[in-house]
Amino acid sequence: MYWNERYECLPEDELRELQVERLQATVKRAFFNVPFYRKAFQAIGIEPGDIKSLDDLQKLPFTTKQDLRDNYPFGMFAVPMSEVVRIHSSSGTTGKPTVVGYTRHDIDVWAELMARALVCGGTTRHDIIQNAYGYGLFTGGLGIHYGAERLGASVIPISGGNTRRQIMIMKDYGSTVLTCTPSYALHIAEVMAEMGISPEELKLRCGIFGAEPWSENMRQEIEKRLGISAVDIYGLSEVIGPGVGIECQEKNGLHIFGDHFLVEVIDPVTEKPVPPGQLGELVITSLTKEALPVIRYRTRDITSLIPGTCSCGRTYVRVARFTGRTDDMLIIRGVNVFPSQVESVLLEMGGTEPHYLLIVDRQGALDTLEVKVEVSDSLFSDKVRGLEELEKRLVNELESTLGISVKVTLVEPKTIERSEGKAVRVIDKRKI
Amino acid sequence: MKIKQLSVFLENKSGRLAAVTRLLAGQGINIRALSIADTSDFGILRLIVNDPEQAYAVLKEAGFTVSLTEVLGVEMPDRPGGLSNILSILEEAGINIEYLYAFIGKGDNGALVIFRVEELDKAITILQDKGITIVEGEKIYRL
Numbered sequence: 142m143y144w145n146e147r148y149e150c151l152p153e154d155e156l157r158e159l160q161v162e163r164l165q166a167t168v169k170r171a172f173f174n175v176p177f178y179r180k181a182f183q184a185i186g187i188e189p190g191d192i193k194s195l196d197d198l199q200k201l202p203f204t205t206k207q208d209l210r211d212n213y214p215f216g217m218f219a220v221p222m223s224e225v226v227r228i229h230s231s232s233g234t235t236g237k238p239t240v241v242g243y244t245r246h247d248i249d250v251w252a253e254l255m256a257r258a259l260v261c262g263g264t265t266r267h268d269i270i271q272n273a274y275g276y277g278l279f280t281g282g283l284g285i286h287y288g289a290e291r292l293g294a295s296v297i298p299i300s301g302g303n304t305r306r307q308i309m310i311m312k313d314y315g316s317t318v319l320t321c322t323p324s325y326a327l328h329i330a331e332v333m334a335e336m337g338i339s340p341e342e343l344k345l346r347c348g349i350f351g352a353e354p355w356s357e358n359m360r361q362e363i364e365k366r367l368g369i370s371a372v373d374i375y376g377l378s379e380v381i382g383p384g385v386g387i388e389c390q391e392k393n394g395l396h397i398f399g400d401h402f403l404v405e406v407i408d409p410v411t412e413k414p415v416p417p418g419q420l421g422e423l424v425i426t427s428l429t430k431e432a433l434p435v436i437r438y439r440t441r442d443i444t445s446l447i448p449g450t451c452s453c454g455r456t457y458v459r460v461a462r463f464t465g466r467t468d469d470m471l472i473i474r475g476v477n478v479f480p481s482q483v484e485s486v487l488l489e490m491g492g493t494e495p496h497y498l499l500i501v502d503r504q505g506a507l508d509t510l511e512v513k514v515e516v517s518d519s520l521f522s523d524k525v526r527g528l529e530e531l532e533k534r535l536v537n538e539l540e541s542t543l544g545i546s547v548k549v550t551l552v553e554p555k556t557i558e559r560s561e562g563k564a565v566r567v568i569d570k571r572k573i
Numbered sequence: 574m575k576i577k578q579l580s581v582f583l584e585n586k587s588g589r590l591a592a593v594t595r596l597l598a599g600q601g602i603n604i605r606a607l608s609i610a611d612t613s614d615f616g617i618l619r620l621i622v623n624d625p626e627q628a629y630a631v632l633k634e635a636g637f638t639v640s641l642t643e644v645l646g647v648e649m650p651d652r653p654g655g656l657s658n659i660l661s662i663l664e665e666a667g668i669n670i671e672y673l674y675a676f677i678g679k680g681d682n683g684a685l686v687i688f689r690v691e692e693l694d695k696a697i698t699i700l701q702d703k704g705i706t707i708v709e710g711e712k713i714y715r716l
Binding site: 335516517518521523526528529550551553554555556 | 578580589610612615617619636637638639640671
């Protein structure tokens with residue numbers, strides 16, 4: 142049930158004490174070794190000695206993805222390169238990649254956190270883990286891999302892609318745990334159905350899915366189609382990779398490993414903390430990172446804090462399932478739209494395959510939003526009226542949720558391109 | 574007394590109907606009757622074939638959204654008033670017709686009309702009471 146019971150169930154006052162000590166050490170490390178942090182602290186008149194309690198965290202400046210880019214590639218590192226044993230980076234699709242480094246100790250901590258996460262998510266050392274996260278510069282593959290080895294489970298480093306082969310190996314090797322993005326899990330389920338393989342023919346019993354926001358309905362869909370228990374895992378390369386937080390079997394929020402990370406949820410516009418339960422942007426401060434400490438890193442991930450202790454016994458603060466990203470946010474005719482809002486509407490309509498695509502365009506001066514939805518068997522009607530009613534219901538639901546007018550287009554199954562990594566949900570054709 | 578009809582969801586783009594007919598042809602499935610209802614975005618292809626179960630499996634396998642529905646086949650004289658008589662019977666009984674399509678030449682009396690109604694069993698009883706011939710599914714599949 143626990144990998145490291147002592148730390149996972151640390152009494153709250155002891156946890157706070159540990160957090161303060163570690164925060165002070167991190168702030169010192171950043172201040173004395175990273176010119177960027179020294180300048181940022183000095184600009185607002187803060188010194189490491191000013192941080193005396195957890196409340197003082199709010200005195201510290203934020204760090205953004207842009208800050209990492211401005212210091213590309215190694216400017217944010219707090220140790221000399223001779224101590225860096227691993228480098229990961231983002232894909233750089235939206236600009237310069239963000240580069241992160243790890244000392245030997247960082248890798249060790251990461252493996253420890255991933256082992257904890259795997260156990261928290263329902264994995265044991267007797268499991269065969271099919272790791273379909275991408276291996277390479279992306280942190281998903283190697284992060285899970287090291288954690289699985291630390292745990293002592295058997296790991297199949299299959300990486301993403303080649304779905305039919307994934308399924309064959311899953312069947313032949315008797316994989317019991319699947320790790321990948323939730324959209325890829327759903328794609329695997331579809332290909333399985335095409336191949337005529339039922340979940341009963343597999344030994345798969347749980348799945349640990351992350352790297353993109355997904356809904357409760359999508360979880361149920363995956364659990365039903367693959368015959369497994371699915372949990373959400375969270376992480377980001379700038380902070381460490383997967384293993385920052387994970388759901389336990391209660392599936393009621395992700396436990397953030399509080400002995401290594403401090404979390405806040407802020408209003409992305411006012412930058413002030415929001416009360417528990419209210420949506421905002423997750424901000425993370427690393428407490429033990431050596432090579433790349435981050436202070437109040439703005440993740441752009443949208444969630445809320447869940448107050449109260451979890452019945453699983455872990456004392457860490459929890460965050461709710463992520464509903465989107467501040468940078469996925471589309472501004473259509475001045476209104477903020479998140480693809481995840483569309484997803485939850487489609488799923489709540491019942492039976493809709495969670496395959497959809499948002500196409501944003503501009504006609505004259507007016508933005509337009511088209512939502513393409515694949516027609517599943519359960520939505521299909523042999524009457525034109527039936528399908529027109531479905532379209533109308535979708536339009537009404539979407540318009541009332543999003544607050545803008547929408548065109549819904551029903552399309553044939555499997556016509557929206559599937560992704561083997563993070564799903565592509567938006568095509569923005571506007572020329573700004 | 575009922576006929577199994579296949580309905581297939583098609584996007585309104587070129588080649589989709591051809592794809593369906595090619596698939597069926599490849600499996601030796603013979604189309605007995607068809608109709609298409611279309612809007613600007615999509616169409617619903619309705620088919621009566623010699624082997625509905627096999628056709629369903631083939632289309633499903635190929636990834637189409639397809640359903641099997643039960644419809645009613647009615648024989649009628651191929652002359653003015655033939656259809657009108659039947660529609661009047663259904664109207665009197667208060668049975669709504671969702672859609673219908675007709676084909677001529679193969680029925681014993683000259684014309685066949687396929688009806689999709691909400692109250693299928695009631696429609697069958699009422700038409701039979703009025704002496705109208707309901708065509709068996711097996712007979713249509715074998716036409």
